[in-house]
Amino acid sequence: MEKIMLEIQKLGFSQYESKAYVSLLQQAPVTGYELSKRCGVPRSMIYEVLNKLSERGAIYTLPSEPVKYSPVPAKELLKRLRRDVDATFAFLDQSLAALGSNNELAVIARIHGREPVFNELHSLVESSKSELWLSVWEPQATLLSQSVACAEERGVNVCSIVFGNAACRLGTTFHHDYMPADVVKARIGGQLTLAVKDRQEVIIANFLDHGASWAVKTQDPALVLVATEYVRHDIMIEAVMRHFGADKLDELLRKQPELHAVVTGKFKDRAKKQ
Incomplete structure (x- = not known):
């Protein structure tokens, strides 16, 4: 599990975001309070973490009382992330090459x-x-x-x-x-x-x-x-x-x-x- 957390963090997720997302994959839907207890993210931080995951498109917010949260399926999330990363690399590949085309390479x-x-x-x-x-x-x-x-x-x-x-x-x-x-x-x-x-x-x-x-x-x-x-x-x-x-x-x-x-x-x- 620790290895999974570390690999997710390589994709730009924080440690708390990784814990919360993996915990939601294991059991959902849950409230923010329930998620905090299960994944170890401090209660004072859990809603900020959930907001970040929502902005990343990694979770769904379910209209209920109280509000509950559910994860975007892992395959779908990875597909989105891969698409975004590929687009970023394609853009930088052209843009950065153009910026450095007139520069001399460092000798060493x-x-x-x-x-x-x-x-x-x-x-x-x-x-x-x-x-x-x-x-x-x-x-x-x-x-x-x-x-x-x-x-x-x-x-x-x-x-x-x-x-x-x-x-x-x-x-x-x-x-x-x-x-x-x-x-x-x-x-x-x-x-x-x-x-x-x-x-x-x-x-x-x-x-x-x-x-x-x-x-x-x-x-x-x-x-x-x-x-x-x-x-x-x-x-x-x-x-x-x-x-x-x-x-x-x-x-x-x-x-x-x-x-x-x-x-x-x-x-x-x-x-x-x-």
Whole structure:
């Protein structure tokens, strides 16, 4: 029931309006006094709430003594709300596009929070038309898999490198095996994620275990190019490792200690060497 209340509130109803409407669906017609007792809306507020529901077209007022109230059937109400929302979106789609047609896009948009960042990634994948370059970690990789599959069905070419979950496929997929994921995560401080769409737009994100995840989104051609080359580089390193074997890579790192800083991001204290 709590979930239903929350979803109704997303449609613009207040908490009290949601409670009153759901209660009327369960039993009606009732007086305002009876409804107040049943749904938990304070008696001092119930008639204001009923007036708001009436203005929304969500309830009927029945002429009786005392006055009683009955709900508009849920299917009918949702049909009306959907029609109103569709009309609003259609109007804003044209009106807002016209307002922004002469404005330059911001060079960089910043997004904060795990869910908003993931939603931006999801939208970027869904809007792709020709190609996607992805560097993604679990669990985001699995959560994006359906959208990526739909993109492929549209004819989008997808290349990805995936950290974790060897079973996850995102287009032409390479799994990051040449270096333990926890080493990369420790160096970066999180799960660095990149998604490049159609060589035109990029999202660079960092999903954090502690603290607020963040991302930047831009159409800046320099950042789009750098991000694309970053993903390509990781894919090529993974391909080389597959061909020559992990042992060869380990041998290379052992024989060239200066590569330790490249792998870990930690430089030796130059003062100590002197």
